[in-house]
Amino acid sequence: MNAPRAEFLDAEPLVRFSGVDKVYANGTLALKNLDLSVRPGEFVSLLGPSGCGKSTALRIVAALGHHSSGRVERPGEGADARGEIGFVFQEPHLMPWGTVFDNVYLPLKLLGKSRAAAKAEVMAVLEMVGLSGFADSYPRELSGGMRMRVSIARALVTRPRLLLMDEPFAALDEITRNKLSRDLLSIWQASGATIMFVTHSVYESVYLSSRIVVMAARPGRIIGELDIAEPYPRDEEFRLSPEYAAHCREVSALLARAMNEAA
Amino acid sequence: MNLQITAPAAAPGTPRKLPRWLAPALDVATPVLGGLAFLLCWEIFVRAFEVSRFILPAPSAIFAKLVAEFPVLLKALLFTATITVSAFIAAVVSGIAVGVLITQHRLTEKLVWPYAVALQVTPMVAIAPLVVIWVGLDRVWLGLMVLAWIVAFFPMLSNTVVGMKSADHGLRNVFQLYRASRWQRFRHLQLPAALPYILAGARISSGLAVIGAVVAEFVAGSGAATGLAWVIVESGTMLDVARMFAALLMLSLFGLSIWFVMGHVQRLLLSRWHESEVSQEG
Numbered sequence: 001m002n003a004p005r006a007e008f009l010d011a012e013p014l015v016r017f018s019g020v021d022k023v024y025a026n027g028t029l030a031l032k033n034l035d036l037s038v039r040p041g042e043f044v045s046l047l048g049p050s051g052c053g054k055s056t057a058l059r060i061v062a063a064l065g066h067h068s069s070g071r072v073e074r075p076g077e078g079a080d081a082r083g084e085i086g087f088v089f090q091e092p093h094l095m096p097w098g099t100v101f102d103n104v105y106l107p108l109k110l111l112g113k114s115r116a117a118a119k120a121e122v123m124a125v126l127e128m129v130g131l132s133g134f135a136d137s138y139p140r141e142l143s144g145g146m147r148m149r150v151s152i153a154r155a156l157v158t159r160p161r162l163l164l165m166d167e168p169f170a171a172l173d174e175i176t177r178n179k180l181s182r183d184l185l186s187i188w189q190a191s192g193a194t195i196m197f198v199t200h201s202v203y204e205s206v207y208l209s210s211r212i213v214v215m216a217a218r219p220g221r222i223i224g225e226l227d228i229a230e231p232y233p234r235d236e237e238f239r240l241s242p243e244y245a246a247h248c249r250e251v252s253a254l255l256a257r258a259m260n261e262a263a
Numbered sequence: 264m265n266l267q268i269t270a271p272a273a274a275p276g277t278p279r280k281l282p283r284w285l286a287p288a289l290d291v292a293t294p295v296l297g298g299l300a301f302l303l304c305w306e307i308f309v310r311a312f313e314v315s316r317f318i319l320p321a322p323s324a325i326f327a328k329l330v331a332e333f334p335v336l337l338k339a340l341l342f343t344a345t346i347t348v349s350a351f352i353a354a355v356v357s358g359i360a361v362g363v364l365i366t367q368h369r370l371t372e373k374l375v376w377p378y379a380v381a382l383q384v385t386p387m388v389a390i391a392p393l394v395v396i397w398v399g400l401d402r403v404w405l406g407l408m409v410l411a412w413i414v415a416f417f418p419m420l421s422n423t424v425v426g427m428k429s430a431d432h433g434l435r436n437v438f439q440l441y442r443a444s445r446w447q448r449f450r451h452l453q454l455p456a457a458l459p460y461i462l463a464g465a466r467i468s469s470g471l472a473v474i475g476a477v478v479a480e481f482v483a484g485s486g487a488a489t490g491l492a493w494v495i496v497e498s499g500t501m502l503d504v505a506r507m508f509a510a511l512l513m514l515s516l517f518g519l520s521i522w523f524v525m526g527h528v529q530r531l532l533l534s535r536w537h538e539s540e541v542s543q544e545g
Contacts, residue, residue: 064436087440093433097455097536109451110441138536154437 013037020070032219045205053220083158088165092147094139101135145176216258320505328505343490350411351472358419366427383417391482407479414475415468422464426457
């Protein structure tokens with residue numbers, strides 16, 4: 001299944017930042033004049049050094065943070081639009097007192113759906129992340145990678161149009177990370193959601209994204225964008241291909257520029 | 264060089280693996296046997312040195328006293344137990360209620376907290392005469408209950424407050440993302456997160472309720488209120504040391520049973536999810 005770029009260009013953006021500034025109470029300029037559009041179906045990575053405001057931008061999209069000036073358009077503005085956005089944090093942040101089922105059911109419960117009515121949806125999304133057999137397990141009984149899968153399932157259970165991921169795999173070992181990255185791509189294609197993915201790994205972003213936005217720090221700003229016009233599905237072969245290596249070089253060069261400008 | 268790695272042979276003195284049924288049996292048998300040995304030494308010591316029964320009666324004499332005076336002692340125990348349990352329940356309910364209320368608004372917490380601390384640090388013995396006057400000398404039991412409640416209240420309150428604030432930050436973000444109501448946040452996030460803290464508080468509180476009831480009786484008790492503490496005071500004035508020991512024994516058995524009940528409740532509620540109740544498989 002190829003995801004041609006032209007399709008993205010036609011559609012109305014799902015998220016649009018126009019001249020967004022974010023100033024923290026202590027005076028730090030976290031984001032400066034940010035312009036960014038994300039179209040439906042895209043997999044966009046925000047890549048940059050720490051302190052470049054990539055997580056801040058993501059939190060603004062989710063309304064977990066507020067911008068100081070500029071304009072932000074995002075899904076889920078109306079009262080009935082709860083569940084339009086899913087968020088996966090750097091840590092799984094599960095409820096230790098609930099089973100896997102309880103944890104994935106949580107967003108639907110908060111939206112007022114009964115347990116019986118939600119059962120099919122919860123089981124379907126557990127199947128999607130490969131945890132069908134673990135509905136009755138408690139988080140402490142699972143490995144780090146499986147907990148992250150539960151966290152992803154929780155974010156997907158409302159069938160959000162937009163999935164925000166804030167360095168979700170940063171705390172995992174490389175083998176688990178690669179496996180989850182590959183599975184994330186199939187989840188992305190199966191769910192049809194748009195993904196905004198924050199990372200500081202060049203390799204991860206090239207493997208996953210249809211577009212990479214490179215950011216620089218102090219103040220947080222966009223320094224360049226790169227399309228990764230390689231067809232999906234991408235498998236382990238892609239990681240070894242010369243195209244992959246070329247993209248990594250290109251992105252690394254852009255990132256190096258971001259680091260130099262900040263210094 | 265040829266490197267060979269072999270499993271080390273069982274070192275001499277390594278304990279062999281115990282059969283499955285033996286471990287819990289040992290948990291009970293070890294302290295019981297230890298206690299019996301201690302009583303035996305005590306008995307021998309008292310007999311060998313002919314210690315006066317006004318100073319240290321032999322365990323056999325204490326046991327004889329316990330049997331002879333059992334109806335009186337049991338009645339006293341029931342009185343003390345009623346005071347303790349009702350004070351404890353009052354402390355649990357009020358501690359959780361006030362703890363939950365003051366964590367809903369920063370302002371109420373600022374308002375209430377210093378006075379809760381003041382109530383805690385003021386010695387109960389010093390308040391006792393006042394409380395007895397307020398409730399009236401014909402209702403000393405109520406005074407004892409109030410005093411035991413004051414002692415048991417604070418751990419419940421402080422643990423509830425800390426527990427309510429202990430909810431995972433990321434989880435709070437999840438609730439915020441789906442625009443959870445204040446009630447949803449309380450019911451599904453703060454209360455479950457606070458549960459281990461509340462249970463730990465209840466365990467401390469239950470022990471303090473026993474202490475509170477006994478000390479209150481020492482201070483405020485009279486012939487009208489005949490709990491175990493009063494039996495001890497009374498026996499002391501009559502130099503009936505064996506009876507003092509018999510009352511003490513009942514008191515500590517009562518305290519122990521409360522402790523075990525609370526431990527059991529804690530295990531029941533937290534068994535599958537909280538680290539404190541999960542044993543690591545080795």
